[in-house]
Amino acid sequence: MAVLSKIRQRSLILILVIGFCLLAFIIGDIINSGGFGVTRNVGSVNGKDIPVQDFLQKVNDVQARQQGISPTQAANAVWSQEVDNILFEERFEKAGLRVGKDHIFNVYAQDPQVAQNPQFQNALGKFDKAKFNEFLVNMKTTNPAQWQMIEKNKGLVENAAKKQLYLTMVKAAFFATDADGKAKYASETDKASFDYVFVPYSSINDDQVKVSDEELVAYMKKNEKKYKSEASRDLEFVLIENKPSQEDEAEMKKEINSLLLPKVEYNETTKANDTVPGFASVANNEEFVNKYSDIKYDTTYVTKKQLPVEFAEQIYNLGKGQVFGPYIDNGYYKLTKMINKKGNASAKASHILVAFKGGAAPDPSITRTKEEAKAKADDLLKQVNANPGNFAMLAMTNTDDPGSKQTGGEYDNIMPNQMVKPFNDFVFNNPVGTTGVVETDFGYHVIKVTGKNEAVQLATVAQKIEPSEATTDAIFTKASKMEMEAEEKPFADLAKSLSLTVTPANKVMANDENIQGIGSQRGIVKWAYSNDTKVGDVKKFDIPQGHVIVRLKTINEKGVLPIEEAKISVLPIVRNEKKAELIRKKMEGTSVEAVAQKTGSTVASAVDVTLANPTIANVGSEPKVVGKAFGLSAGKTSGLIDGQLGVFMVRTKTIAKAPALPNYTAFTSRLNGEARQQVQGRLSNALKENADIEDNRSEFN
Structure with a gap:
């Protein structure tokens, strides 16, 4: 009881001591992990970390193997490979994939440095697994250093073998039926001829249709997958060449x-x-x-x-x-x-x-x-x-x-x-x-x-x-003046007064290296993404060509496309939707002749158009219009159709069906080949799209 009494009397001191110890432990961990604000991981994929030390070692290995590759190019290549490996490893585990010696040898057989080495070829010049196996067995005693290197890369080779096997399995699951082949044949050979009346969107001036930024954002949010965008920066710069x-x-x-x-x-x-x-x-x-x-x-x-x-x-x-x-x-x-x-x-x-x-x-x-x-x-x-x-x-x-x-x-x-x-x-x-x-x-x-x-x-x-020393000094003075005065004066006006050209550099990504017009400039990209750099900030960079003065124009956060970019790709779509509403009001009538008369247009004819190539002569590609023509019986008229280039009404004249074939094997085989060629890219993109990926590599290169 006496001991407990003493503890109660000194409880505050004990709390302070324990608190101090915990703080020391936390600070020590922070120091060991590289300091405040620094992560030990380059990123993570679905919760699996990519440790920075392993990542940087792999970047160094890539640079050693590929002479002339920059650190940023190497880092981006390693990152892409690491993300792919983690995502595919998850699939291997779920599929319960295991590989044997033959699978491993198949990977080596596809490496030109191994397969084309005469030491591992038979009399016909083909890769010989037995010779390669003998080489590996002997290497363990004759060249321990090289053996260690192969052992170090054993996991990578096994993963490559698993990936090869997994993709083969997925490709085997892709198949086209005879019905698919028949449909492909029909899309390429069935032909539609039809009359149409067409009022182009260009018949209404763009300035007659106003589209607000809010409407662009609303459209993109409705189609979020199509218009999603990673974080980016918009820059503008002037280059003062040291010539x-x-x-x-x-x-x-x-x-x-x-x-x-x-x-x-x-x-x-x-x-x-x-x-x-x-x-x-x-x-x-x-x-x-x-x-x-x-x-x-x-x-x-x-x-x-x-x-x-x-x-x-x-x-x-x-x-x-x-x-x-x-x-x-x-x-x-x-x-x-x-x-x-x-x-x-x-x-x-x-x-x-x-x-x-x-x-x-x-x-x-x-x-x-x-x-x-x-x-x-x-x-x-x-x-x-x-x-x-x-x-x-x-x-x-x-x-x-x-x-x-x-x-x-x-x-x-x-x-x-x-x-x-x-x-x-x-x-x-x-x-x-x-x-x-x-x-x-x-x-x-x-x-x-x-x-x-x-x-x-x-x-x-x-x-x-x-340039002479005097010329170099004058150029440096001009660049420094531009940098200092840009803090107070409009960037474009200042550049004009100094007879300099402002060049935009839009959608610069965090892991980019090259900036069009001035080449490899990783330092500029890192500055643009620094927490200390704000919109409107200006900085001078000395580069081999001379001096470049850069202004951070816009910070685009992750989400839908930046407004300026949306004005290029999304604005025409939304504007045409509004134009279509105006055009529809003019296109009164139930026949193509009546609509043509009402709008002052002419009735034109499209002959022998296919679904595979839905191009209307003198108009352009119009898949929705051609599809509608194929869906109508001969002599039937459609309603109004909002096409790619304007509003249409069509009247189908004939649908010429191609003669049936004994079989559609050629078309089925082509569909199978096309689908299987796309498997790896489509699968990789799908896995990345559905993964939780944290990317911190810009902090390390």
Whole structure:
């Protein structure tokens, strides 16, 4: 009792101590999870979290595998894959799917890096499961690091196998009946002819029909699934490019021109002045180019086709030691000097490959013997020599080389030793026009040499055209002024006063990276979505092209389409509904002639229209109108029909039924194929549409 009494006396102290301990525990957990306002998860799908560390590791893996991919592109790809995996895993569990070794091997067999590796192929060039299995067994002891990598990805491969199996099962459940095939046949071949009277919506001016923002929102809410929209931002920006002025270009031209003339320079080695000859007279071209050029000296021989198109003729026709320039090419001022020319540098030839069984890179469908291949090649050569102009057609119908089949057997700009030796020797050792048969490991080639090219070796001094320091400073000042004054003055007016163009960037999503007109600008997107950024805020960003001043124009929350976007896609629909009401009042009468007379229109005819292509000549696509015409008996007249482009009344003249077929297998097969091709995309979209997805990835990239 005494103890309880003491506890009661110190109850306040105990409460404070316990409270302090709980607070410390919570704060510690917050610190361990990354701090206040930071989540440990990139998001979740149907309550299943996607941990940030795992996610970022996968992003790094994608970047390591795919050179040149940006962090944002990698993050978006991983996110899409993670969401898909979770949603499909739920389906696998419900279906009770399990996969075995054969399913796993099928996944590997579809990976080009595995299936096309000769180490895992049989004599026919096909993926061999036994060879691959042997490789995996040996790897565990011979290459533990690689084995660990395969073990790490085991779950991904199993999921891929399950997904493959699951999709196969779903596709098998999609089937079209004979009735479906018959209906498809009818929609494509039954034909309706009818008279109609048509009053277009365009007969009423848009300004005669007012549509409020509230009416647009109400329409979208009635069709919420069709017009739902994710959160987005509308921006506007001006780009102030950091580019050289005319004075800068004139100064650079003067500077590069001076390289054509001899000049006196102080020599650090001899401690005396030396006269340096001009570019045309200099003996050591490599030293001169590397000293004065932004692009190092290159000894490579190039063909005329590889020269700048605008100046190719002048450069190619230079004499040895002559200089052309200065000229502007790809942002550089250039001087080009002819060093050397050589003939037979590249060639153009056409060929027909006649392969045989057992040759290199075999095609299992090729069964002809080596002797039969030779005989066919000799026969084709006779046809080529008899009618040289027929070579391309002979190649397209006879060659076993898929790489040149569509070009009529032609290979252009063949470099020495690019082809196998017998082919190479024939092309480069024979004059243009020579034909013949050559044997290689791939088969027999019927070859015609169609061209030879000279190549030139050049020395080029290239100096990048860049703005001067004074120009760069002036551009920076202009951009800073725009940023500061935009806080007080209307953005468009300010841009106009500085002779700048305002560019809109609408519907920028939270995980976007590119902004049209200025490229990859993840920093701008993150700024637009920051909690500190409000509508009307302006900020200057320094980008490779110069400076961009951005204004946040609108914040569009998740829901239906933003009003500005709705005015593009929804406004015409709602406006036409209102126009239809006005037009209907004018279209009085029970016959097409009476309505035509009342509205000042004419009665027109549509002939042989099908349901599959419900297009009325000189009007456009009108599915509802054509469908109504098919539904009427001959001679019957419809009521008024609100179509895509106006209000119609139709009178059916004839319905021409196509003759019945013995069976509709071709149509049924086509329907099955089309439906099954769409299974994966439609299923994935349906799962996402019905899932509870929380997406926080914009916080991490």
